[in-house]
Amino acid sequence: MAREPILSASTNDDEINHRLRPQYMRDMIGQRDVIERLQISISAAMKRGEPLSHVLFDGPPGLGKTTFATVIPRELGVNVHLASGPTLKAPKDLVPFLTNLQERSVLFIDEIHRMPRGVEEYLYTAMEDFRIDLVLGEGVNARTHNLPLKPFTLIGATTRAGMLSGPLRDRFPIREHLGFYDLSEMTRIVQRSATKLKIDTDPDAALELARRSRSTPRIANTRLLWVRDYAETKANGIITVPVALDALAMLEIDTLGLDKQDRAYLTTLVRVFGGGPAGVEAIAHTMNTAADTLSDEVEPYLLRLELVVRTPRGRMATAKAYQHLQLNMPTDG
Template identity: 70%
Template sequence: MARFAAGLCPAFAGSLWTEPAMPREAILSAEIPEPEEDRDLRPQRMADMVGQQEVIERLRIVVDAARKRSDTLGHILFDGPPGLGKTTFANCIPRELNVPLVTSSGPALKAPKDLIPYLTNLEPNSVLFIDEIHRMPKPVEEYLYTAMEDFRLDIVLGEGVNARTINLKLKPFTLIGATTRAGMLSSPLRDRFAVREHLGFYTVDELTEIVRRSAAKLSCNIAGDAAIEIARRSRGTPRIANHRLRWVRDYAEAKSSGQITVAVAQAALAMSGIDILGLDKQDRAYLETILRVFSGGPVGVDSVAHTMNLATDTLSDEVEPFLLRCELIVRSPRGRMLTSKAFEHLKAWGNK
């Protein structure tokens, strides 16, 4: 194909189409690097997953229907905060269908030529997973339109009046996109996803079960009330729960007998500055700054950021979402304000 395109237009081979830098087998097995321990803790089938039961039930219907028809599964878009299982779903669905999985990420697809090797090497009915899909540049996003809808690539050769278009037929495939910011996707791309699922936060009971299962996989002995304690301080997010479980496990092995009791869990989390609500040191520093310097608000986030010597984006994107969800702050037209719950929490923490 590359020789054919170059023969029609020598400039084309260097501008849009390039031979894959990896062999076909390497492309099909390419995955985003991930800590080995994270992969070990991740469920392998949807039946093994805890939480998101409504999402799982809907996905089982479309997966079972596609499998019975021996047809291609419709394109799926997962959105929601980090750590809630978007990548886990993307890895489980191909296993349920017994089809190959090809993995990439939005930041890695900088130009259409980076996307073409993935699309042209797909096997029939296979799954292409693009993580952080909202970070793809606009030209790459537009290149997916016909690929998703008609399983076709429109390749333009030449320029101006001499330009011509080649229609390259693709094998039917399923695109699974994962994003933390669905609003950044264009409407034409969002509309091409047959299934759109938003992943919500987990309950304490669900996180407790995840902590228990992860502890078993990590071969660490944990008491039931210790699992609950870790779950309560994990912000409704399995990824955070697993990170905090590992820290508590290390603390128990270094400072205790290795048994994770509720006292050991509390001591370990207190040492890392994680309080009963799951707030860390930076979260409390944000609240304390508004209380101490600005008398509880209202105050603009820029003023708080300058006072704390942090970037405004760090506060608005990393710190504030959880504080808003916990009802510790409110955003008013005049700025950020602490709630009565925040005053009570800071007072309780200061008395410890």
């Protein structure tokens, strides 16, 4: 029987979001091709009595990278130790994690792309040869000691795989990209979360929540929690379609899942810059916000919905954006 993983570091998710996460792969919705490939690798590793090969998950935030990282150890029946790339500032910060690993256990490094290059390079021998080099002493008296490690599995998660060095990426035999979820999968996720939270939710209300959650489970769960609070305050705790629509309207979430900031971006691009082309810096200054906020948080979804396109001259609004804003698209001449 699989043991419950030991979480050796705290996560950023609150207790509710942790409760909503699936515990085993059989409980997961979506990402079926990824799950099938992982199940084969896990089964083979367990039959051989070896650690699972190192795994790298990449993809946008909220699609299940951390969920996979906590589910895999349960499937293997081993412990998992959690670390975060930004906190690993020097090789010495890795040593406690690596030396405390048990046989075939899992080390999960979230945001692995944010580790300094020196820390990446320190991982090479640990991943390939299961050993690390410790420098004892200083100056002319310093000497190197080779410390063997127990065979383990490293699971890395990143939203920017391109920021990892090639040598580190190549040391992950299993690389999986997590894609967005379709509407039926999102609806099932909302319904499952509602059941876990013991929320009385109409199927059509779950569908509407799913439709406005950007194909991302984390966003769906966050918005479900808000609608639950709204329903408990305004509608005796029952989430119907009108209740869901009223709650989302209070958050200013529209039919495409755009929020107030998304629409402000589109409106600025259309009204101030005539639909573009316009640079993100100019748009950010006009909106009085940071350019990286727009490029990292706002633009990816607008680009995915084909409401905005990037050109060599700047961002441009599409006909679909004008239609969504219920504005007439300007004609040439």
